[in-house]
Amino acid sequence: MRFSIFSDYSLRVLMYLGSKQERLATIAEIAQFYGISENHLMKVVNQLGTLGYIQTIRGKGGGMRLARDPKTIILGKVIRDTEKDFAIAECFNEHSACRIQSDCALQTVLSSALAGMFSVLDKHTLEDIIIKPNMIIQFIKRQVVDS
């Protein structure tokens, strides 16, 4: 059982941006920090912009930053916004062919289980998971030394 890579990377981008609001970050920098693909991050960043979580400033010296205070970004909301669906079993699927769908108690139990998960995620904000600024400072220092 897992979230999509899209949700995973969305959380990582927000965790990174949350820890350094004083200056703009770039996709290249975040990709290097996590050791993940810039191409994947590009789509994630675009979507986070559309969803109003981040602001991007184009051009030389451009980059991105959080659009909102980390305390106001609820993790359950981020996951709801970034996961494609919560069809945790076939019966949740809109086009499900299951013949007992109309009279199946499994769907009710699984919906409650999802609600149990979100009741935890909705109690946490980005503030709880932002990366400690010194981790990023050390990383950037190493990049400067290496270059």
Add this chain to the structure above:
Amino acid sequence: MRFSIFSDYSLRVLMYLGSKQERLATIAEIAQFYGISENHLMKVVNQLGTLGYIQTIRGKGGGMRLARDPKTIILGKVIRDTEKDFAIAECFNEHSACRIQSDCALQTVLSSALAGMFSVLDKHTLEDIIIKPNMIIQFIKRQVVDS
């Protein structure tokens, strides 16, 4: 976000067997009932046997039945037994390359979220989701008429 097909089908087999403990069921019958592949079900049934959830009787007139009272089969346990892992984000993966893994609060939050989900699943047993016997009786009657 979804469970594996393996977990999904495992739950369906148990839900079916739970509703008709008086006689043996076959893989072909369950596959037809749900409109799913016999091949997929074969692996699921083998695994459920190994895990001690069902008993299979080989030979002519053979088939399978639940090995235990549905009231004693806890849904959270079934999911734990049938899901390959609960690496809901990259950081849960044993071979994760994430550089902040050692100092990342996301993992803690996601673990709590999983616990929230299981706290619900652990409150339910197979008894709560077994298929109403009359649905299966109607299905079998239709099969007899059609054949």
